[in-house]
Structures are given as C-alpha cells and as structure tokens.
Ligand SMILES: [Zn+2]
C-alpha cells in the first residue's frame with residue numbers, strides 16, 4: 001500500500017515528526033515525513049496494508065500531548081515502492097490554506113524540570129532547558145515552517161552533544177528546535193541599570209538574591225521583559241509605583257511553587273489546574289487570612305494575580321532566597337507595548353530598575369502573560385495571550401469567508417477567522433498611539449503569515465475616531481477590500497453566540513464604554529442578535545446618566561455620582577464640597593461642577609454599567625479616582641465580596657430602561673445605616689437582577705431560549721452569579737465566555753464573527 005497523508009492542526013513544534021518517525025519504524029513502514037510551509041505535516045507511507053492501518057491507529061491514539069490533529073487528508077497512490085527506509089525530510093515551503101498553526105509558548109515540562117535539578121545531567125542548572133514537549137514557540141518563530149533556521153534559535157549552532165540528541169530518534173529532543181545546553185545555548189548575564197556587565201558565576205541566582213535584598217530588576221523572559229521586585233518590602237515597591245506611575249494598579253506576582261501560593265491565597269482545584277497548566281497564566285486568587293505580602297502589591301483588592309514559574313530561569317530565581325514570591329509585572333512604559341529588545345530595555349527601563357537580567361536570544365514576537373480568574377468551576381479570561389495565542393478557537397460552524405477583525409481601543413487584540421477557526425492575536429494593549437498601532441499591524445501580519453491566509457473583509461468598530469478604525473480603513477483601501485463596522489456591544493454578543501454555536505440570543509452586555517448606533521456612549525445594554533444578520537436590536541439598557549465634564553467624569557467618579565444624585569432629587573452639594581479634596585482642583589472644581597449642574601446643559605450622557613459602579617464606589621468612599629482601567633468597579637467588587645443584599649431594592653423599570661438614579665439615592669441615604677460591604681453587594685444584586693429579568697422577559701416574548709452575559713463586567717463574579725441565578729430560575733440557558741475574553745480582548749473575535757457569518 002502507498003499512501004500520502006496531509007495532517008493539519010497543531011502539528012509543528014510539538015514533537016510530531018519524531019513521533020511519526022517512531023511509529024513508522026515500529027510498524028515497519030518506509031517513506032518520509034516533513035513539515036510544510038503552512039504549518040501542516042506531510043507523510044508518505046509504503047508497506048503492508050495492515051501495517052498502515054496500525055500506523056493510523058497509533059497516529060490518533062498515541063500522539064504527543066501538545067499535538068492537536070484537526071484533519072487527516074489521505075490519498076492512496078498506485079505504482080511501485082520507492083523507499084527502502086523511513087526518513088525525516090527537510091521541510092517543504094509548500095503551503096495552502098490549511099488552518100494549521102504553530103503552538104503557543106509552553107511552560108517547562110516535568111522531565112526538563114527534573115533534569116534541571118539533576119547534577120548528573122549535562123543540562124543541570126541550564127536556565128533555558130527545553131524539549132519537544134516544552135519551551136518557547138510563538139515568541140521565537142519568524143516564519144514557517146517551524147525549523148531552527150526560521151527561529152531566533154538560529155544564532156545558536158548545536159554543540160556535539162545537543163546535535164547527537166537532536167539526531168537520535170529514541171531521544172526526547174529528537175528534532176527539538178529549541179534544544180540547547182550551557183555549552184551552545186543562549187546565555188544569561190547581569191548588568192547594572194546602565195548596561196555595564198556584572199561578573200557573576202551564576203547570574204540567574206544572583207538576580208534572585210538581588211531581588212531578595214530589595215532591588216528592582218528587569219528580567220528578560222520568553223515574550224518580553226518583566227519588572228521584578230520583592231513582595232515583602234515597601235521600599236522597592238514604593239519606588240516602582242512612583243517611577244512606573246502606577247499608584248494603585250495591582251502587580252502580578254510569581255510564586256515559587258503551589259505550596260507558596262497556598263500560604264497567602266485561597267486556591268480551588270480549578271484554580272490549581274489553571275496555575276499548573278502548560279499555559280501557566282496569571283490567575284486572580286482570593287487573598288487568604290494569612291495574606292502577609294506588602295499592601296503595595298494589590299492595594300485595596302480582595303484578590304491578587306499569581307503565576308507559577310514557567311521557565312528554568314524563573315525556578316532558579318527562588319533557589320537561594322527565602323522569598324516565596326516576587327512581583328513580576330510586564331515591563332512596558334505607559335501606553336506602550338511590553339519591551340522585548342535588549343537595547344530598548346536599557347533605554348526605556350534604565351531609570352526604573354537597579355539591574356537587568358538579560359539573555360542573548362532575540363524575541364521574535366512579544367507576548368504578555370495571560371490573565372484568568374474563575375467563576376466557580378468555570379474559567380474566565382481577562383487576557384488571552386502567552387500560552388494560548390495563536391492556538392485557534394474552534395467553532396462548530398464554518399465562516400462564509402476569511403475575515404480580519406481589528407478590535408476596539410482598549411485591551412485590544414486582532415483576530416483572523418478562517419473556516420471554523422478563529423486565530424486571536426496575543427494581547428496588544430490600548431491602541432492609542434503609534435507604537436501600539438504598529439504592534440497591532442505586526443500582530444495581524446504575523447497571524448496572516450502563520451495561517452497563510454489573507455482576509456477578504458476587514459472589520460472594525462463603529463467609532464469613527466478609534467485608531468483601529470483608521471487602520472482598518474487604510475487596510476481595506478490598500479487591498480481593495482470591503483470594510484464593515486460593527487457596534488462594540490454587538491461584537492461582544494456575537495462573539496459569545498459563536499462560542500456557543502447559537503443562531504440567536506438575547507445578551508446583556510455591560511462595560512465601560514462603546515460607541516452606540518446613535519452616537520451616544522453605551523455600556524449597559526440588552527441586545528437581540530442573530531447569526532445571519534449584521535444588524536441587531538437594542539431591547540433595553542440602563543438609565544442614561546449625565547457625565548459632568550465628559551471624559552473627565554470617567555476618571556473622577558465623584559462627577560458621575562453628583563450628576564446621578566441630582567437626577568434622583570438629592571442635593572449632593574454639601575457632600576461634594578466635603579469630598580472636594582478628591583478632585584484635582586479641589587473646591588474650585590467642586591464649585592464649577594455645581595454651576596454646571598445648575599445649568600444642566602451641554603452634558604454628555606451614558607448608559608454605561610461601569611460608570612454606575614464608579615459612582616457607587618465614590619458614594620461609598622471606596623474609590624475617588626480611576627488611576628487604571630476598571631479600578632473603581634474592581635474595588636467595589638472587593639468591597640462587596642462578603643456582603644449581602646441588605647438594601648433589597650426591587651428593580652425599577654421605566655419601560656425598557658433600568659433605573660439607576662434611584663439605586664444611587666438609596667445607597668446614599670443608607671450610608672450610615674448599612675455596612676459598606678452590604679451596600680456594595682446590594683448594588684451588584686440590583687443591577688444583575690434588573691438586567692437579567694428584563695433580558696428574560698424579552699427572550700420569552702421573542703421565543704429565544706438563551707440569555708448571555710458579555711462585556712468587561714461579565715468578569716465580575718457577583719454580577720455573573722446573580723445573573724445566572726435569575727436566568728436559570730426562569731428556565732432559560734445562561735451563556736458566558738469560556739474560550740475568549742469577556743472584555744475588550746474579545747471584541748476582535750466578535751467583529752470577525754459578524755463579518756464571517758452574517759449575510760450582507
Ligand atoms: Zn521539556
């Protein structure tokens with residue numbers, strides 16, 4: 001029998017060819033295997049029919065742990081046998097629209113970790129030890145196929161020992177492109193903040209000691225630089241907060257191991273599974289009763305973002321110190337992408353850190369850490385990046401066309417949709433300036449290159465002034481492609497429906513801001529969408545509230561609160577004057593706000609759920625200034641964690657609008673009577689019950705069986721829990737995101753879905 005197989009999925013960079021080689025030999029077959037230029041693998045087999053059949057069984061049953069087979073195309077050929085043995089051939093450049101992709105970066109595997117600790121192993125204490133089952137992939141690959149010369153490992157020719165393992169079919173590093181050892185692989189070195197090299201026999205452990213002694217370090221990893229510091233000492237953290245202009249934004253931390261995590265945080269079995277998974281995301285964990293890290297790590301929050309080491313280097317940092325965890329936050333100057341190049345790091349981080357821990361391997365593509373949390377046993381993505389990108393989201397239906405979605409503005413990603421696969425880029429960040437715009441373009445082009453696809457439609461947000469809208473227009477024009485603009489919350493809802501393969505749903509979408517079809521600021525919406533239509537119906541929303549001073553109000557929630565209270569007939573002037581110190585221009589500003597209020601004209605309105613939570617946050621004294629995205633709402637959730645619905649306010653509806661002014665008045669009037677945590681909880685309960693009941697009512701009228709919850713606020717545990725209860729009690733299905741971020745990191749995906757599935 002002579003057969004040619006084309007296999008697609010994640011089959012390069014996961015030890016697939018060595019595996020094929022082994023099962024071909026085992027089954028006595030001749031022929032070859034090779035990587036293709038489209039990230040797929042081609043196999044040619046010659047031998048007895050029963051042996052080919054047994055090979056096919058092995059192929060599906062024994063494939064390497066990280067490999068993912070999407071499709072096997074096989075053609076039987078006639079003619080005489082040509083091969084007398086089985087060989088791994090040089091890769092071909094041949095490519096078609098295969099839907100295959102290279103894998104994400106993978107955390108160090110247990111076997112490599114054991115070798116790292118084994119004094120008899122030649123890679124003992126080698127900080128970049130890897131094999132076919134682990135190591136960087138996405139961040140080192142410049143082009144396909146995945147061969148060493150197409151990666152940034154090209155600059156490190158294999159030594160004799162590594163070469164021998166690379167050529168040995170019985171070895172775990174047979175054809176492992178990242179194989180390296182202390183002899184031939186990348187080297188780590190320490191420098192001062194100005195780049196002068198410091199002589200150290202063991203630079204990685206020395207870096208650990210420097211951290212423990214209270215220094216701030218920039219540490220180069222797989223996808224970029226981290227800023228690292230002690231989690232116990234105030235001084236370095238204070239310095240970091242001042243120089244990074246991050247007064248309150250929580251720092252992610254890396255803990256030595258699971259035991260260390262459990263010493264300061266609660267860990268459920270689902271959280272443990274996520275923490276230790278090969279993707280090693282940052283997981284938001286509730287601080288426990290023994291939490292003793294510096295209050296400067298995650299100020300005024302009930303949770304802290306924790307990850308486990310994912311390279312040998314990270315493990316070694318903890319070897320010679322007593323510290324259980326270090327701060328490990330992405331090194332990026334304000335509104336800039338994460339720093340990835342050594343020169344760039346010296347230039348931009350030199351004033352922030354005391355030392356650098358460099359290595360001399362180039363990073364081809366930057367990639368921030370992923371961030372997740374759990375809702376019970378469900379995972380929620382806050383950021384889907386390292387460890388996940390560029391692995392596709394598999395859909396149950398096929399897109400009509402190849403589409404690219406460029407996302408919105410904040411926490412952005414790009415998405416290429418091809419057939420039944422959505423390839424979402426790594427986290428790009430807030431696309432507000434040249435640097436992040438360039439990064440978004442690079443990330444999009446890299447997706448094109450990796451998927452061998454070029455979109456036939458460009459999709460972007462409805463906002464006329466977003467940088468991504470301008471970019472989309474330019475891309476569409478340059479390639480002569482149609483451009484489609486999708487409303488922000490529609491994109492959220494469409495993404496959620498696609499994740500669950502639904503034709504139609506009523507979706508509650510809550511977040512901070514999205515440009516509405518009427519040009520107004522939306523953010524607390526109930527939408528009815530279908531897969532077939534590029535249009536949607538807005539069924540209801542939160543009560544529009546004034547934003548005194550426009551955009552400034554989203555920075556200073558006192559402004560939102562005063563406007564809302566005035567609407568509810570409360571004279572909040574004395575309260576505002578009392579709290580005027582929390583405004584940048586104090587009493588003068590408070591007086592101006594009062595004047596503006598009296599005039600009542602020229603004020604922008606919003607239905608944003610985020611702004612309501614902000615206002616409550618200010619009324620309760622939880623947060624007066626948003627110094628980072630989502631801060632007042634996050635702190636309000638923290639305040640509500642141990643509360644109950646003491647206010648027990650029945651949702652007040654004005655037609656299809658949920659009243660929020662009365663809600664805020666009740667909070668204001670009960671400030672002395674009820675506890676802060678009960679009031680904070682009551683607000684969550686009111687909004688969730690009110691929106692969910694309205695959505696249920698609408699769904700029943702429309703005959704729709706599913707109600708979804710999307711938008712950044714869907715990451716909120718309390719809102720999601722109360723909403724689920726309300727929807728399920730009504731006998732309807734409740735949908736949430738599990739594969740794609742609920743927040744704006746999922747917008748590009750939703751846009752691509754609308755562009756790919758709807759009829760035009
Ligand atoms: Zn390994």
Ligand SMILES: [Zn+2]
Pocket residue numbers: 158159160161162163180181182183184185
């Ligand atoms: Zn070597």
